[in-house]
Amino acid sequence: MSGVSGTDGGAAQVEQVFREAYGAALATLVRFTGDIDVAEDAVQDAFVVASDKWRKHGIPTNPAGWIITTARNRVIDGWRRARRGSELYQEVGVLLSNELPEDEGPVMDDRLRLIFTCCHPSLRMEHRVALTLRLLGGLSLEEVARSFLVTDAAMAKRLVRAKFKIKAAGIPYRIPKDADIPDRLLSVLAVLYLIYNTGADSSGRVSLRREAIRLTRVLVDLMPDEPESLGLLALMLLNEARMSARTSGPDLVLLRDQDRERWDRRLIVEGQDIVRRFVPMGRPGQYQIQAAIQAVHCEALTFEETDWNQIAALYDQLYALTPTPVVALNRAIAMSEVAGPESGLIALDAIGSALDSYHLMHATRGTTLRRLGRLPEARLAFQRAADLAVAESDKRFIARQIEKLGERLNDHVEG
Amino acid sequence: MSQYLLSTFTVEDGVPGAPASPAEMQEFMRRVIALEAEMDASDTFVFGGALHGTDAATVLRPSDGEPMMVDGPFAESKEHIAGFYIINADDLDEALGWAAKVVAAVNHPIEVRPFRATGRVADQMPGG
Numbered sequence: 001m002s003g004v005s006g007t008d009g010g011a012a013q014v015e016q017v018f019r020e021a022y023g024a025a026l027a028t029l030v031r032f033t034g035d036i037d038v039a040e041d042a043v044q045d046a047f048v049v050a051s052d053k054w055r056k057h058g059i060p061t062n063p064a065g066w067i068i069t070t071a072r073n074r075v076i077d078g079w080r081r082a083r084r085g086s087e088l089y090q091e092v093g094v095l096l097s098n099e100l101p102e103d104e105g106p107v108m109d110d111r112l113r114l115i116f117t118c119c120h121p122s123l124r125m126e127h128r129v130a131l132t133l134r135l136l137g138g139l140s141l142e143e144v145a146r147s148f149l150v151t152d153a154a155m156a157k158r159l160v161r162a163k164f165k166i167k168a169a170g171i172p173y174r175i176p177k178d179a180d181i182p183d184r185l186l187s188v189l190a191v192l193y194l195i196y197n198t199g200a201d202s203s204g205r206v207s208l209r210r211e212a213i214r215l216t217r218v219l220v221d222l223m224p225d226e227p228e229s230l231g232l233l234a235l236m237l238l239n240e241a242r243m244s245a246r247t248s249g250p251d252l253v254l255l256r257d258q259d260r261e262r263w264d265r266r267l268i269v270e271g272q273d274i275v276r277r278f279v280p281m282g283r284p285g286q287y288q289i290q291a292a293i294q295a296v297h298c299e300a301l302t303f304e305e306t307d308w309n310q311i312a313a314l315y316d317q318l319y320a321l322t323p324t325p326v327v328a329l330n331r332a333i334a335m336s337e338v339a340g341p342e343s344g345l346i347a348l349d350a351i352g353s354a355l356d357s358y359h360l361m362h363a364t365r366g367t368t369l370r371r372l373g374r375l376p377e378a379r380l381a382f383q384r385a386a387d388l389a390v391a392e393s394d395k396r397f398i399a400r401q402i403e404k405l406g407e408r409l410n411d412h413v414e415g
Numbered sequence: 416m417s418q419y420l421l422s423t424f425t426v427e428d429g430v431p432g433a434p435a436s437p438a439e440m441q442e443f444m445r446r447v448i449a450l451e452a453e454m455d456a457s458d459t460f461v462f463g464g465a466l467h468g469t470d471a472a473t474v475l476r477p478s479d480g481e482p483m484m485v486d487g488p489f490a491e492s493k494e495h496i497a498g499f500y501i502i503n504a505d506d507l508d509e510a511l512g513w514a515a516k517v518v519a520a521v522n523h524p525i526e527v528r529p530f531r532a533t534g535r536v537a538d539q540m541p542g543g
Binding site for chain 1: 508
């Protein structure tokens, strides 16, 4: 058994330490048992033992190792009871002495295996997200359900279905072949970024952002030479640094109007350091470029100091890689800043039909038309944006723009 | 070792992306023959085939006495299975790898489904 640190294990602290160790412990138990459900039960049992022991005797220095050992013993006990006979148990004993010596800590590769299994592209996105949060993040079923605004029963069903497919379809528990890693890693990164963005949509769901960042850090530790993982981590940190300045009460605050004093300098420095780490790797990808764009924004102490030339060039690069309408929209915004609103409007009109149902495209057109002094057209664009917006904060923001335009239009008529 | 069904579908009796000219047909056959040779070499190929259209199908339903016979396909659907391979694969990743090769060779969408059980039921009974 691992050494015991002097720390007193309060209930909350035990819970916290357990959760941090959960993914690593579960990953090793999945390899050991070959079955996710059996592994989950064993780790859960170990938690019951841990919460009692740790509170009395303190938290061990290697909590994950402790949980693995305890959970593994539970599994062996179960096998022994089920088999009664002895041959299998002896076989298992041999297997164990080879594979899992007493006190073995978590195996890094196990966690990678579990990440790639949970984020397998043959699973639908909502299932990947649920598995990742539950199995790797160690969130409770109730927490995962609450994060995605579904009932506990619905989330339980989702997890059962996802685990059924893993088993029935034979999704392997291993790290993909080198040739498949780039594609499979993109699937993992997409899951992590979706978790982060779900947390960003609503300020009440901070824990999802924290969890996404934590898991991305784990991924970076496990695969330190993959620049896209670094890119995603930097992107999240640089967004996170400005999260609190993005809103004022329930209202959105545009980048232009944000109080940059409220940006978290510590996170910005960390994000920028990571950008400096992946750039020399010379293997650009969508997350790295997005992170670089945010790094340029964070560099500017005022909106006016923003290096739009660099941002426009990065959006060109991003568009060449992922030519989506949303990237095109951001590119048009950067173009407006570099070459003036006329060029921006031309770029916007070129993508207008592709994004006709996207409220931000119409809001951007409204802003651009307003800068050109074409106020009645600007108002029409904002009204279209208002019709399409869904989020309350977006609706309020657009309504305020229309209100302001109304005042200016009246001044126009009277003046 | 597991077995997987890789199947393709017709949509309203046409196969999207099917070869349109004799030259295309020749090229299609060349790709498929090469793929099947590759499957054979790795002991992957179990069985495969292309099916006639649903106008050649007959459905039998259980009833008192003789089963009832009906002309036509089983399901009232726009999509019907057109052809398939059954392959050996260690796991889903391996099956998906082969499915990707089938897609490249035949240029149709492919559904990958694992078998729950294969072979004769008697062979799967305990002690059988």
